[in-house]
Amino acid sequence: QQQVKQSPQSLIVQKGGISIINCAYENTAFDYFPWYQQFPGKGPALLIAIRPDVSEKKEGRFTISFNKSAKQFSLHIMDSQPGDSATYFCAADNAGNMLTFGGGTRLMVKP
Amino acid sequence: EPEVTQTPSHQVTQMGQEVILRCVPISNHLYFYWYRQILGQKVEFLVSFYNNEISEKSEIFDDQFSVERPDGSNFTLKIRSTKLEDSAMYFCASSFLATTGELFFGEGSRLTVL
Numbered sequence: 001q002q003q004v005k006q007s008p009q010s011l012i013v014q015k016g017g018i019s020i021i022n023c024a025y026e027n028t029a030f031d032y033f034p035w036y037q038q039f040p041g042k043g044p045a046l047l048i049a050i051r052p053d054v055s056e057k058k059e060g061r062f063t064i065s066f067n068k069s070a071k072q073f074s075l076h077i078m079d080s081q082p083g084d085s086a087t088y089f090c091a092a093d094n095a096g097n098m099l100t101f102g103g104g105t106r107l108m109v110k111p
Numbered sequence: 112e113p114e115v116t117q118t119p120s121h122q123v124t125q126m127g128q129e130v131i132l133r134c135v136p137i138s139n140h141l142y143f144y145w146y147r148q149i150l151g152q153k154v155e156f157l158v159s160f161y162n163n164e165i166s167e168k169s170e171i172f173d174d175q176f177s178v179e180r181p182d183g184s185n186f187t188l189k190i191r192s193t194k195l196e197d198s199a200m201y202f203c204a205s206s207f208l209a210t211t212g213e214l215f216f217g218e219g220s221r222l223t224v225l
Contacts, residue, residue, distance in 0.1 A: 034213075036216075041218065042218050043115070043202050043204075043216030043217050043218050043219055044154065044202070044216045045215075045216065046213045046214065046215075049213075089153075089154060091154075093210075095210045096159060096166065096167050096209065096210060097142065097144060097159060097206055097208075097209070097210065097214055098156045098159060098167050098169070099146075099154075099156060099214070100156070101153045101154040101155070102153065103152070103153045104153060104154075
């Protein structure tokens with residue numbers, strides 16, 4: 001019940017395209033859903049996060065869509081750039097910063 | 112920009128040996144964490160630490176693991192007797208808030224157990 005399932009495992013997008021990564025969770029006690037970006041050799045860095053009382057949050061080219069009834073949330077990267085090439089992790093938390101991470105998506109944006 | 116620093120970046124050890132991984136959290140942060148990532152797998156929570164004691168720990172964090180903040184700046188993870196399956200990237204993180212605050216991760220310490 002603590003699992004967070006993430007898809008796809010890898011994604012190739014052309015420059016300027018939209019990258020979409022999906023996550024699904026089971027535990028309805030989760031109340032915070034962050035996305036982390038990780039470049040090779042670096043630790044994960046918080047990209048954007050959402051709470052379940054809103055259905056969408058946008059920060060620049062990054063948007064989280066949240067569907068509470070379906071227990072799903074997704075990350076959309078608009079106008080994807082080669083510099084966005086990284087591994088993206090969704091996560092979920094129910095207080096205490098004990099994040100449950102998804103399996104990660106390796107994104108490659110082709111020039 | 113303040114950052115979490117971890118040492119060593121890579122450690123190779125023999126099975127059964129003790130290992131200490133070190134972390135310097137961001138200076139005004141109050142909450143400290145260890146996560147690990149076995150190669151090709153997801154990042155997993157190990158332990159959280161506040162006010163010089165463990166707040167939460169996962170099933171992974173068994174009696175072979177311990178954490179301490181020995182001197183007010185360093186935060187360490189000790190593995191008492193390493194096993195092959197302890198080979199992983201260990202990430203230290205810190206946060207200012209206790210709940211759903213932003214976690215700042217270090218670059219990780221890669222542990223290889225032979």
